[in-house]
Amino acid sequence: MKINTDLLHAQQKHDPVTGSHVSPLYQTSTFVLPNFDEAVRLNQNIDQGFVYSRFGNPTVDEFERKVAHLEQAEAAVASASGLGAITLAVMSLVKTGDHVIFGDVIYGCTFALFTKILPSLGVAYTIVDTTNPEAIEAAIKPNTVLVYVETPANPTLKISDIEAVSKVTKKHEKVKLVVDSTFASPYLQNPIVLGADMVVHSATKYLCGHGTVTAGVLAGSKELIDRAKMPYLQCFGSVLDPFAAWTIMQGMKTLGVRMEKHCSNAMKVAEFLDNHPMVDKVYYPGLPSHESHETAKKQMKDFGAMMSVDIKGGIDSCRTVMNSVKVFSLATSLGNVDSLIQHSPTMSHFDMTLEERCKVNIFDGQVRISVGIEDVEDLIEDLDQALKSIK
Structure with a gap:
């Protein structure tokens, strides 16, 4: 099946008792087991049935299977947030004495995980420009176990060539490649392929699409996902609530049509801003001027709906714009059907120092925009009037 059909039908479980068209919601913490021997078997083989919703739940399981199918992966595991999924991926691969490599432009809290938490556990790191596979190759050490790439990267939309990076990591048996593909969604990009x-997603974003839940999901081989589940998911307790999983699956049914409109709107907004007298620079991979434009064309179905904008006048101008918008909402998330705007240096990337941010082009005069599915003329008019408010 093609992706829009898969989004609606793949892995869907119709209720065998009532024939309910929409998959049932199993809002339960535990499951009644028929006898002692079956209880022992299922507790030791958690992927063969359900005993307790921290280990597995039918609603969450359906969501996981759907994401795995869309990403052409063997399995997936859901978590209570995108960062929860990232933590599962990383902690299931590293141990004291290991070394990891990650991109110079990544989400601020992921940056904090790598630079503040892992070193306290005896894990060393190297930061590289992951758009340069040769830089990754040069950074690999005998104790390297992980290369972590975010593409498109938050917030400057750098695009790393996943296929080229994977050719580097596959030369080293112990090195695993994990890709955060949140900005793209499975509709635009499939890192496993x-x-x-x-591959990790903050399902809070495009998968849900409506800003109603926080969730994450990690997909890969069954061997790697089983390792992330037991003991890591079991001990971390970063499990997804069944209702949240059910809610995301309702949102996923329209992922395709939403992404088409998101991308169409974003290109028009980017072109408008790129020619605006109050804008210094637009970071959007759909623009030929973007440093990663050709890579994005090669590996993505479209260019997505995220962009960042350097506004003339610095942080004071950003304040004016964010306080003046009427259609856009000032909010720190992204991927909603409605358009959002935020100030990355003080919101999503506050964990980085000024020097660390400026080194990777996250400037104080920069806003990040998540383009929604409204009528694009209204979005452009709103941004124009907000920019004209700058004194």
């Missing part, structure tokens, strides 16, 4: 070992 391009050679990644695991």
Whole structure:
């Protein structure tokens, strides 16, 4: 099946008792087991049935299977947030004495995980420009176990060539490639197909699409996902609530039509801003001027709906714009059907120092925009009037 059909039908479980068209919601913490021997068997083989919703739940299981199918992966595991899924991926691969490599432009809290938490556990790191596979190759050490890539990267939309990076990591048996593909969604990009070992999504964003839940999901081989589940998911307790999983699956049914409109709107907004007298620079991979434009064309179905904008006048101008918008909402998330705007240096990337941010083009005069599915003329008019408010 093609992707829009899969989004509606793949892995869907119709209720065998009532014939309910929409998959049932199993809002339960535990499951009644028929006898002692079956209780022992299922507790030791959690992928063969359900005993307790921290280990597995039919609603969450359906969501996981749907994401795995869309990403052409063997399995997936859901978590209570995108960062929960990232943590599962990373902690299931590293141990004291290991070394990891990650991109110079990544989500601020992921940056904090790598630079503040892992070193306290005896894990060393190297930051590289992951758009340069040769830089990754040069950074690999005998104790390297993980290369972590975010593409498109938050917030400057750098695009790393997943296939090229995977060719580097596959030369080293112990090194796994994990890709955060949140900005793209499975509709625009499939990192597993391009050679990644695991792909992670903040399902809070485009998969849900309506800003109603926080959730994450990690997909990959069954061996790697089983390792992330037991003991890591079991001990971390970062499990997804069944109602949240059910809600996301309702949102996923329209992922395709939403992404088409998101992308169409974003290109028009980017072109408008690129020619606006109050804008210094637009970071959007759909623009030929973007440093990663050709890579994005090669590995993505479309260019997505995220962009960042350097506004003339610095942080004071950003304040004016964010306080003046009427259609856009000032909010730190992304991927909603409605358009959002935020100030990355003080919101999503506050964990980085000024020097660390400026080194990778996250400037104080920069806003990040998540383009929604409204009428694009209204979005452009709103941004124009907000920019004209700058004194």
